[in-house]
Structure formats: structure tokens, C-alpha cells
Amino acid sequence: MTETWTIARILTWTQQHFVKKGVESARLDAEVLLAAVLDVNRIYLYTHFDKPLTTEEREAYKASVKRRAAREPVSQILGKKEFYGVELRVTRDVLTPRPETEHLVDAVRDWVRDNAIEAPSIVDIGTGSGAIAIALAKEIPESLLVATDISVAALAIAKENIATHELTERVEILHGDLFAPLEGRDAFDVVVCNPPYIDPAIREQLDPEVKEYEPAEALFADDGGRAIIGRLCVEAPTHLRPKGLLAFEIGHDQRETALALLGDAGVWDEIKIGRDLQGHSRVVTAFLRS
Numbered sequence: 001m002t003e004t005w006t007i008a009r010i011l012t013w014t015q016q017h018f019v020k021k022g023v024e025s026a027r028l029d030a031e032v033l034l035a036a037v038l039d040v041n042r043i044y045l046y047t048h049f050d051k052p053l054t055t056e057e058r059e060a061y062k063a064s065v066k067r068r069a070a071r072e073p074v075s076q077i078l079g080k081k082e083f084y085g086v087e088l089r090v091t092r093d094v095l096t097p098r099p100e101t102e103h104l105v106d107a108v109r110d111w112v113r114d115n116a117i118e119a120p121s122i123v124d125i126g127t128g129s130g131a132i133a134i135a136l137a138k139e140i141p142e143s144l145l146v147a148t149d150i151s152v153a154a155l156a157i158a159k160e161n162i163a164t165h166e167l168t169e170r171v172e173i174l175h176g177d178l179f180a181p182l183e184g185r186d187a188f189d190v191v192v193c194n195p196p197y198i199d200p201a202i203r204e205q206l207d208p209e210v211k212e213y214e215p216a217e218a219l220f221a222d223d224g225g226r227a228i229i230g231r232l233c234v235e236a237p238t239h240l241r242p243k244g245l246l247a248f249e250i251g252h253d254q255r256e257t258a259l260a261l262l263g264d265a266g267v268w269d270e271i272k273i274g275r276d277l278q279g280h281s282r283v284v285t286a287f288l289r290s
């Protein structure tokens with residue numbers, strides 16, 4: 001007699017399969033993907049362990065399991081990711097927004113609040129899915145944003161997310177290389193950016209989820225990962241008002257690099273580097289000297 005594929009049995013099998021394939025959070029991913037196929041929350045799985053799956057449910061789950069076993073990120077299989085309490089559509093064309101980037105949103109929001117800036121103008125350079133721009137637009141209701149990216153494909157996803165969250169009136173999208181699309185525009189109160197900052201030389205050390213499924217232009221920067229950060233430090237001043245805020249993310253080992261690049265530019269005051277929840281240096285803030 002063949003055994004029935006209940007929720008409990010299929011989860012156990014999938015977890016073991018994922019472990020063999022090197023998936024880090026094997027059990028969690030098995031549950032998240034099954035919950036999505038069944039259109040239920042994860043608690044439901046635990047309260048219905050003995051429920052048999054229909055053939056259609058099994059086939060749909062098998063397709064998701066196959067993709068995850070090939071190390072495709074869960075976010076891309078589901079086509080969505082939550083960032084700062086906001087659900088965003090994600091595809092292979094955009095970086096999946098990371099929890100540590102939420103600190104960048106916090107830093108900008110706190111600065112706007114602490115300085116009582118009414119209706120701040122903010123540019124999010126390299127917006128990807130639109131994560132930072134959308135989170136800031138929701139957090140700071142009077143703000144006006146511009147979101148730029150060099151990737152046309154990424155901007156198509158950003159545009160969709162901005163429309164889904166009914167922010168089209170407040171978040172403008174521009175295509176181009178760093179500050180090039182902003183030529184001739186008024187200076188901003190804030191320049192925020194989560195730049196590509198990984199050294200291409202360490203590509204092979206990255207997880208398959210990253211190196212095989214996320215866009216290279218979202219990950220890597222020349223000059224050992226420093227190129228875009230260096231350009232931000234030099235090019236942002238032209239587009240910031242005096243005492244305006246520059247806020248950007250760095251890799252966990254780039255603290256000294258960021259300090260040196262900001263120092264070399266010679267126009268930044270009150271440079272601070274905040275840590276993420278893992279204790280890694282992550283969020284750089286500086287004010288443009290007046």
C-alpha cells in the first residue's frame with residue numbers, strides 16, 4: 001500500500017531534500033513554500049499535519065520544491081518579499097531587499113524628523129525594486145521622492161511596486177547612471193543609496209541564491225567593491241543642499257573604506273557609521289558642509 005502524502009510527511013521529505021541540496025533554512029523554506037501553494041499561513045500547516053494533499057497541490061508544490069532545490073531564492077519563487085512592512089514584487093531583475101537595509105530607511109526617517117524638515121525631497125539612487133523609496137514615501141507622508149536606476153528592467157519592477165502602493169504621484173522614476181538623470185534639477189534634502197558594493201573577485205564565494213539569481217549590476221562594483229561608493233562621495237554634493245544628508249549602505253568590512261572615501265572628498269561633516277542587528281558596520285550617514 002502506498003503511503004498518503006500528508007502535510008507532515010511532505011514537509012519532512014522536503015526538509016531532508018533541501019538539506020541534501022545545501023539549502024540553509026530547509027524546514028522554514030519547506031513550510032513557507034507549502035503554505036503559499038495551499039494559500040494558508042504556516043500555523044495552518046501545524047494544525048493540519050494529517051491532512052492529505054490533492055494531486056494538484058502536490059504537483060504545484062513539487063514545482064516550487066524543484067526550484068528551491070536548484071537554489072532559487074524563496075522570494076523569487078513566490079515573486080514577493082516584505083520590506084519595512086511593505087510587500088514588494090521581486091523578480092530576477094532586482095535585488096531582493098534585505099532586512100539590514102531597513103536601517104537605512106530608519107536613518108533617513110530619523111534625520112527628517114529630528115531636523116523637522118517639512119516635505120523633504122529625497123533621491124533613492126539604485127532603487128531596484130523601489131524598496132527604499134517606497135518605504136520612505138510611506139514613512140514620511142509629506143516627502144517627494146525620485147528613484148533612479150541604471151537597469152531598465154529593475155525600473156519596470158519599481159514602477160509596478162510604486163503603482164501597487166499608490167505612490168505614483170510622489171515617487172518619480174528616472175533611468176540612468178548615478179546622478180546623470182538629475183542634471184539641472186534642484187538640490188535634494190537627502191541622497192540615499194544602497195549601492196552595489198561586493199568585490200567581483202569574491203563572486204565564487206557567494207551563495208548560489210545570490211550569484212546565480214540576483215542581477216550582477218546590483219551586487220558588484222569595480223575597484224574591489226569600492227567604485228560606486230567612491231563616486232557617491234564625490235558626486236552627491238552637486239545634488240544636495242548645504243547640510244543635506246547623504247546616507248548609504250556598505251559591506252560589513254567596508255567601514256575604513258567608507259571613512260577614507262568620504263574624507264578624501266573633503267566636504268562631509270559628522271560622518272557616522274551605524275551597525276546592523278548582527279553588529280556589522282552597515283549604515284553610513286554624513287552631512288554636506290555648508
Ligand SMILES: C[S@@+](CC[C@H](N)C(=O)[O-])C[C@H]1O[C@@H](n2cnc3c(N)ncnc32)[C@H](O)[C@@H]1O
Nearest residue numbers: 097126127128149150151177178194195217218
Ligand atoms: C544593491 S542594489 C539595491 C536595490 C534596492 N535599493 C535595495 O536596497 O533593495 C543596487 C542597485 O543599484 C543599481 N545600480 C548599479 N549601478 C548603478 C549606477 N551606476 N547607476 C544607477 N544605479 C545603479 C542596480 O541596478 C541595483 O538596482
